[in-house]
Amino acid sequence: MSAFSDAEREAVYRAIFERRDCRRFLPDPLPGDLIARLLSAAHHAPSVGFMQPWNFLLIRSIEVRAQVKAAFEHANAIANAQFHGERGELYRSLKLEGIMESPLNVCVTCDRSRHGPVVLGKTSQSEMDLYSTVCAIQNLWLAARAEGVGVGWVSIVEIEDLRQILALPTEVVPVAYLCLGRVVEFPASPELQRLGWLNRVELEPLVYEDRWGRPSSLFTENPLDADDPSGTKTAP
Missing domain, CATH: 3.40.109.10 (NADH Oxidase)
Structure with missing residues (x-):
């Protein structure tokens, strides 16, 4: 499909x-x-x-x-x-x-x-x-x-x-x-984030490649749009 x-x-x-x-x-x-x-x-x-x-x-x-x-x-x-x-x-x-x-x-x-x-x-x-x-x-x-x-x-x-x-x-x-x-x-946004309990952790530092601790090149090659992390927006 x-x-x-x-x-x-x-x-x-x-x-x-x-x-x-x-x-x-x-x-x-x-x-x-x-x-x-x-x-x-x-x-x-x-x-x-x-x-x-x-x-x-x-x-x-x-x-x-x-x-x-x-x-x-x-x-x-x-x-x-x-x-x-x-x-x-x-x-x-x-x-x-x-x-x-x-x-x-x-x-x-x-x-x-x-x-x-x-x-x-x-x-x-x-x-x-x-x-x-x-x-x-x-x-x-x-x-x-x-x-x-x-x-x-x-x-x-x-x-x-x-x-x-x-x-x-x-x-x-x-x-x-x-x-x-x-x-x-x-x-x-989540209530605990709004009230200052914790902030959302950035994704990029959490992504490794091939072994623990080795940074991935994924986000340097494909940066995330902070306003559209899903990448679903289309041009107007």
């Missing part, structure tokens, strides 16, 4: 560059057909050995989400104590979850026992099932952006707390706890 048209290619890059980690949600419920499309996009992610190790646990119950919120508060108190001075003040000002506000929570899990003890692609690197699950999460996130749906990843929660609250089997690992919902806007 040929490459996408210019408009199609630009839309793909737009979803990538405009994806945001969202924390503030509108209460409007998400239609079932929309949720099904997002899950289908996630389910079509690449997976090593075509193992497809993921499951998607939809969490609508206020009671269950309240338990997850309490687990977040406990983990966040521990995290909060590790940041001091101005950094600590900034940390405490951040909104780091939307568990109760979002109309839908989704826990994306990895079944590490799927397909048995010997799985193509895991014989040398056993973590490939976890990495494959992250690909499904990224697919969901990009599809959500294209649909105008915000996604927030809540990582400040202990895995064992999620196991207990969600009654996960021993072999199932919770990889991502996500909040989904409509948002007022998708900001032009």
